[in-house]
Amino acid sequence: MQQHYEALAKNAANYVPLSPLSFLSRASSIHSDRIAVVYEDLRRSWGETAARARAIATGLRALGLTKGDTVSVLCPNIPELFELHFAVPMSGAVLNTLNTRLEPETIAYILDHADTKLVIVDREFIPLLSQVFQRLGRSIPVVEINDPNAPSSETLGGRDFEDLAAAPIEPASFVGPASEWDAIALNYTSGTSGRPKGVVYHHRGAYLMALGTVAAWQMPHYPVYLSVVPMFHCNGWGHPWMMAILGGTKVFTRTPAPDRVLAAIRAHGVTHLGAAPIVLQMLAEHEDGGGDRFDPPIRVLTAGAPPPPSVLEKTKAMGFDVMQVYGLTETYGHISQCLWQEEWNEKHPAEQAQLQAQQGIAFPMVEDVTVLDNETGEGVPRDGETQGEIAIRGNTVMKGYYKDPDATRETFKDGWFWTGDAAVVQPDGYIQIRDRLKDVIISGGENISSVEVEAVLFRHPAVQAAAVVAKADPKWGEVPCAFVELRPDHQADEAEIISYCRANLSGFKTPKAVVFAELPKTSTGKIQKFQLRETVKAMKD
């Protein structure tokens, strides 16, 4: 009877807040001697990795960091960033990984908005960080990672990262969070408003993301995983935490340069990797039919944009077993997978490629990934035709946006997280994106807010009105294409507009084409972007 069940309370033996820190603790106990990290000549076991994470956590606390403080990190994929995925949450602080490709203004905005207390920077990015502090008008305490493989060796006079790692370990440092709902990471995304929004992850979600990915990707024990997807994107899709479950080896190359990546795959027997389609394409082009086919095939997850058929074809020939996954920063990364179906074996390669470009079906730790009519809130029929918006529910959906209650409320309408992606559902239940309701352009795996690019265009003295939409691109998936209405009696050509944007935006956000024309508007003056998208589709290069 219910009252007898209610008498049975949680205690330390039967209730532990879910946290990926538990996976590290287990790995350091049972996989202590297995290699966790391979980077150039460096090898570190899980025992050493756990000991370093504990020391760094202790060191961070000694610097005065406390629960809920933000630690921002400007760093490529190297072992230190991997260690920080455990050490920062272990200290109680929140990990804020920064996209190293952003412009100084945007990073300055993020550091300010995130209330960053400490920046940990790889020495390659010290010049960038100096510019950031200039824009910010103040500096923030810095810890510097002196990777001997980094191209630069300037200093901001910050403490050496290895001093932290050498801190004497506080035995009490290796404890999980008080609550599984506690924040573990803060990841800024390009929103439709043009201002990055701070997506907050909790320990519970990070734990379930990691364990659910093992099930969805059918992971074996001890994989050799190549770290390509930047850890500043959704914490590398949660894979750093997943590796601790499996006692696997993580191989680092610092950059995704194709020669380094391919050499590392061959040198270390890589079995798994995750990468954006653009990276896969670069690998295929670098290999260019040469090199032995990988056998057994390397298991690859790709996300950020549907992989083009040519990329699927070439990487298959190389021995890559590629599965597309779909998700957003707000969902800790991938929450649906385009799982291969046996009956696809018989199809024509072109049709296979089309099927593989679907967003697919839910990961096991997600409660629901579905397509809803956003007027009625009802699910659309499984007819492959009726469009609705992808909506998501589950424990790997963010806590909300940091210091942005309005945006949080808006995105959590009616018990769902609304993605802004318009999609259909096929009769087999596979979801397929048809259009994007929000103004985001995805170029080489990076999200670009069209509103942010438009804001720069509007600042140009000759521009009266501007709109930016995605243009299909064989290499980058999409690139920004600008439509510009000039002011009367003002002049500007494509080169002038592009050069103006380049001076004010990261390279990947700069429009690759500019069209001068009167912009189509609704009766209320709203620019009809769908018409511009049609124009772009009809354009010849």
Place this chain on the structure above:
Amino acid sequence: MQQHYEALAKNAANYVPLSPLSFLSRASSIHSDRIAVVYEDLRRSWGETAARARAIATGLRALGLTKGDTVSVLCPNIPELFELHFAVPMSGAVLNTLNTRLEPETIAYILDHADTKLVIVDREFIPLLSQVFQRLGRSIPVVEINDPNAPSSETLGGRDFEDLAAAPIEPASFVGPASEWDAIALNYTSGTSGRPKGVVYHHRGAYLMALGTVAAWQMPHYPVYLSVVPMFHCNGWGHPWMMAILGGTKVFTRTPAPDRVLAAIRAHGVTHLGAAPIVLQMLAEHEDGGGDRFDPPIRVLTAGAPPPPSVLEKTKAMGFDVMQVYGLTETYGHISQCLWQEEWNEKHPAEQAQLQAQQGIAFPMVEDVTVLDNETGEGVPRDGETQGEIAIRGNTVMKGYYKDPDATRETFKDGWFWTGDAAVVQPDGYIQIRDRLKDVIISGGENISSVEVEAVLFRHPAVQAAAVVAKADPKWGEVPCAFVELRPDHQADEAEIISYCRANLSGFKTPKAVVFAELPKTSTGKIQKFQLRETVKAMKD
């Protein structure tokens, strides 16, 4: 800063109570047409299985069952019991699977203690249930499963199970629990006190057990799993729920008779199964070197007792890839695994068998499985010599014992669940049981409380004192061996004592040997069982 994180609240989009019912919901959506159930000529898809579970849940509610009510089930491994693993929790009730090998008295005790509101019975066990109701002195509403493959067709006049399954589905029936801490199952175990104790599982634990097992057992999608381990033991180690994650096929044979099991493996391409060592031994003996080796090997988990070397050797030759796992009813089944290490490949088969008989290392969803000095509470050194007690902490540890606050308190001392198993830790972190601190005998995978057997012996008019200990047995692993002190001027021989026990106990609990002797006692009169265990070791058959 912490206050900004605290402002981000749980909502329906980002927080869903963990429950294995979510896995069924997902399976019915994305694996709808895949076969979930194979039994004789019966095939049911995941879509049909989910629809039946919803109907049965609706039907149970229509019978008046409500949250926290106990539904007891007396049934072998057939599809109906599998469906009830979803349907009963979906209705809000708690699933109490009964060991069909128990004596009527014990089952009567359980039904009474569990506050059972409804018994669902397979018609084979209707004669047993009639005896149970006689001992109980009352009857309880009954639903009858009329499996055409069942040997008996008596009736207690209860409702037909198929009437429940034909209930019109309430759309609202397919919802998860209000809290993940809600009870999902109530499983009675033989305790040291001789009275079975009601172990309470919650939805959170069942969810994590299923997902963690996928990672630990490196499960692929769509396994073909043969249902051998009784679902009345720890809900079949949580495997019914796990199958929904993987969209797999569960094959049923109703009994573990070797000919049926081997025929089913060959007919349906079984890839995975779980079974006690005794079942593996029976399979090996039945096969007796005949039959083709299974290739690829069938992945097998075994638990309940360490598998004897001869069984490991024979099953390996058959093409079984056997891994021993360890756990207790209180831990939802297995929480440690004897994971094969590459360096064992080089060892002598006898040494391999010894290594495989270790209890091993923690499953990924368990916080800690360790060996503690039960005086000091400190972990023992990893020296393979220092003995302590296995202690467990994590989210797959029971809520507690139903209506038994004293036993609950006692077993949850100092933040650990204490197993009563004495063990050492090897230098590689593998745990190995050395002795049992509690008086439990494990025979053919079934736990026997020595205290319960002793209580029957004490009732015999000729018996003055009695003690029961485990005796090693090549077939059953262990069997009960009774030591009896007769009253002055009373007579009884071994056959008389065994026959008396058989009349009062299930067959598997009946002592297989009786030794007449004065019992060794401490100065305070406590029987020194360790001395009896030494005597048994020295005995010849």
